Amino acid sequence: MKELAGRLTAVDPDAGAAVRVIAYFDALAEARAGLEALVRGAAVLAGCPARLVDAERRVRVRVEPDGRRRDSDLPPDPAWPSAALAPGGVPALWLERAGGAEPSVVDAVILERAAGVLRLVLDRTRGRAPVAPDDDPALVETVLDATAAERDRLHAARRLGLDPDDPTTLTRAVAPLGGRPRILRVSGDEQPAGLPEGRVGVGPAVSVLGLPGSWEAARTALRFTAEGTARDPGERVVFADDLGGIALLAELTSPGAEPPPDVRDLERAAADSPWMLATLHAVASTSSLRSAATAVNVHHSTLQDRLIHAEALLGWPVRTPQGRLRLQLALTMRHLARG
Amino acid sequence: MTMIPPPFDPELAAALEALKDMVPRELSMDDIPLMRQGPGIELLARLDLTMDGFFEVEDRLVPGPEGAPEISLLICRPTAPVQRGPLPVIYHVHGGGMVVGNNRVGVDEPLTWARELGAVVVSVEYRLAPEHPHPAPVEDVYAGLLWTAEHADEFGGDAERIVIAGASAGGGLTAALALLTRDRKGPRPIGQVLMCPMLDDRNDTPSVHQMAGLGVWDRTANETGWTALLGARRGGPEVSAYAAPARAEDLTGLPPAFLDVGSAETFRDEVVAYASRLWQAGGVAELHVWAGGFHGFDGLAPQAAVSRDCREAHVRWLRRLIGE
Numbered sequence: 001m002k003e004l005a006g007r008l009t010a011v012d013p014d015a016g017a018a019v020r021v022i023a024y025f026d027a028l029a030e031a032r033a034g035l036e037a038l039v040r041g042a043a044v045l046a047g048c049p050a051r052l053v054d055a056e057r058r059v060r061v062r063v064e065p066d067g068r069r070r071d072s073d074l075p076p077d078p079a080w081p082s083a084a085l086a087p088g089g090v091p092a093l094w095l096e097r098a099g100g101a102e103p104s105v106v107d108a109v110i111l112e113r114a115a116g117v118l119r120l121v122l123d124r125t126r127g128r129a130p131v132a133p134d135d136d137p138a139l140v141e142t143v144l145d146a147t148a149a150e151r152d153r154l155h156a157a158r159r160l161g162l163d164p165d166d167p168t169t170l171t172r173a174v175a176p177l178g179g180r181p182r183i184l185r186v187s188g189d190e191q192p193a194g195l196p197e198g199r200v201g202v203g204p205a206v207s208v209l210g211l212p213g214s215w216e217a218a219r220t221a222l223r224f225t226a227e228g229t230a231r232d233p234g235e236r237v238v239f240a241d242d243l244g245g246i247a248l249l250a251e252l253t254s255p256g257a258e259p260p261p262d263v264r265d266l267e268r269a270a271a272d273s274p275w276m277l278a279t280l281h282a283v284a285s286t287s288s289l290r291s292a293a294t295a296v297n298v299h300h301s302t303l304q305d306r307l308i309h310a311e312a313l314l315g316w317p318v319r320t321p322q323g324r325l326r327l328q329l330a331l332t333m334r335h336l337a338r339g
Numbered sequence: 340m341t342m343i344p345p346p347f348d349p350e351l352a353a354a355l356e357a358l359k360d361m362v363p364r365e366l367s368m369d370d371i372p373l374m375r376q377g378p379g380i381e382l383l384a385r386l387d388l389t390m391d392g393f394f395e396v397e398d399r400l401v402p403g404p405e406g407a408p409e410i411s412l413l414i415c416r417p418t419a420p421v422q423r424g425p426l427p428v429i430y431h432v433h434g435g436g437m438v439v440g441n442n443r444v445g446v447d448e449p450l451t452w453a454r455e456l457g458a459v460v461v462s463v464e465y466r467l468a469p470e471h472p473h474p475a476p477v478e479d480v481y482a483g484l485l486w487t488a489e490h491a492d493e494f495g496g497d498a499e500r501i502v503i504a505g506a507s508a509g510g511g512l513t514a515a516l517a518l519l520t521r522d523r524k525g526p527r528p529i530g531q532v533l534m535c536p537m538l539d540d541r542n543d544t545p546s547v548h549q550m551a552g553l554g555v556w557d558r559t560a561n562e563t564g565w566t567a568l569l570g571a572r573r574g575g576p577e578v579s580a581y582a583a584p585a586r587a588e589d590l591t592g593l594p595p596a597f598l599d600v601g602s603a604e605t606f607r608d609e610v611v612a613y614a615s616r617l618w619q620a621g622g623v624a625e626l627h628v629w630a631g632g633f634h635g636f637d638g639l640a641p642q643a644a645v646s647r648d649c650r651e652a653h654v655r656w657l658r659r660l661i662g663e
Contacts, residue, residue, distance in 0.1 A: 024357045026356075027352055027356040028353040030352075031346070031347070031349030031350075032349060034349075040643075040644075043642075066642060067642025
């Protein structure tokens with residue numbers, strides 16, 4: 001028996017075969033068949049290898065027409081007949097039929113039915129794909145917009161693949177400097193992966209409807225970031241969760257306004273020596289002068305000399321606990337004032 | 340006793356749906372002539388028996404039982420055997436509910452084994468019921484085995500290493516053949532492969548009732564097949580074990596058995612019971628019950644995952660039995 005396809009076409013050519021293809025995939029869907037069974041159905045009915053490649057969900061399945069699973073790392077040939085899992089999406093299911101001709105009616109029906117059922121199974125078993133950077137900016141903006149109607153925000157969230165009714169769905173708003181806002185799906189307390197390059201503020205993990213608040217906090221966190229260079233030492237990625245009461249400083253310091261006196265002192269000191277800001281940042285952000293010396297790669301005594309010089313320029317001590325706090329606040333307000 | 344049937348495996352359910360017009364479910368006696376001409380059997384028989392030139396194929400007429408017509412044996416031997424010396428022989432008995440089929444039906448699977456293991460396949464054609472009731476079919480099968488054992492050297496086979504195998508009615512006849520060779524002190528097969536075998540004419544186990552009207556070869560079809568073979572004696576007290584092996588009182592001294600069956604088919608309980616009785620008689624048996632399998636699933640939907648597992652299990656058992 002040349003397997004199912006042979007028998008189907010022998011009995012019912014063309015249109016009849018298409019009807020049976022539909023019945024076959026409907027029955028697979030009804031019986032809640034898995035991904036491999038569906039790809040196998042496509043391969044067997046088409047009589048050529050079929051493969052599913054869903055990069056976002058990291059799913060790759062390739063099945064030979066005899067039903068054998070044999071995956072391949074080679075990229076699919078764009079000339080093969082293919083189907084997307086959703087209307088307008090990227091091709092995800094291929095029939096490895098060489099020739100580049102128009103797919104036959106039966107091939108088209110196989111692709112269409114299999115892709116439809118595959119999408120349902122993937123949604124059921126793997127969830128929707130994580131929100132990707134190229135997701136529709138208008139939808140992302142709507143979800144983040146506190147002034148948008150709740151109904152509109154829920155609608156936009158669903159279209160982005162976020163389930164507002166699922167209490168385990170947690171998201172963080174992400175504010176990159178000069179980039180489009182993004183939304184990251186997070187699970188538990190784990191660090192979100194896939195943050196953009198450069199300066200980034202990350203909002204707290206919230207439910208879908210809490211995203212405008214997370215976005216607000218992400219933009220505040222962004223103001224606390226720095227380039228991480230000698231001229232602009234500091235953290236490139238700042239989580240709003242880690243700011244605590246320091247976040248209140250952001251409200252007191254508006255970008256572009258006249259900087260507070262301590263920030264002016266800092267700028268004057270910075271203009272004096274190229275090492276100044278990095279050295280002071282090291283003192284403010286490490287637990288001891290010894291580790292500060294290590295961080296800026298100088299001898300302990302050199303650091304002492306530098307700090308005596310810095311204290312003279314600033315007009316306040318940096319080696320006492322109070323002085324260190326004042327230094328840390330000044331460095332932070334410098335970021336905030338810069339805007 | 341619940342009558343809720345076990346569900347079919349998802350892939351098998353879909354295949355069954357697609358093939359439902361071609362497979363017998365509630366076969367009646369009147370349907371037999373139609374089924375003999377139907378596309379199902381014809382397609383099952385339409386095979387490349389050489390398997391791309393691996394086998395050379397011969398149809399051979401050999402003497403039947405005493406006073407009966409000659410029978411046809413299909414002999415498939417590897418054109419380039421990997422081993423020197425005589426090859427193991429797989430003696431195949433086709434299925435078809437005792438009422439349809441020929442020696443091509445279902446032979447694709449033994450050919451696959453033989454290609455894998457380096458063996459000769461001999462597939463026997465027997466007279467069909469109801470025109471030829473018991474004991475005609477099993478006597479033809481026995482006569483074919485006698486000839487095969489006596490003439491094995493003519494086709495490069497090893498008479499000391501014959502495995503008998505069959506599916507469905509062919510499985511029932513294979514089990515009967517094992518009993519017959521034991522009792523007549525005939526050729527001794529080294530193993531018996533009973534794939535979803537048809538063993539019990541009483542047609543009354545829980546699985547028979549559970550699967551009525553479902554899948555392939557249900558209770559009605561089964562009654563038709565057995566009645567064709569046994570007439571009014573079906574289900575009565577006078578049925579021979581050589582017709583219905585489930586009737587055998589004594590299951591000692593039989594060759595090692597491989598048995599398998601689907602969990603969602605008429606024959607499930609009689610096959611499980613037969614395997615248990617083989618063990619109780621001190622015999623060697625391996626039983627596989629394939630979850631969600633309908634009758635003959637691995638032949639009708641060979642690409643399904645469960646079918647692949649099933650077919651691999653056959654080869655693995657045979658390799659343990661006859662492998663070097």
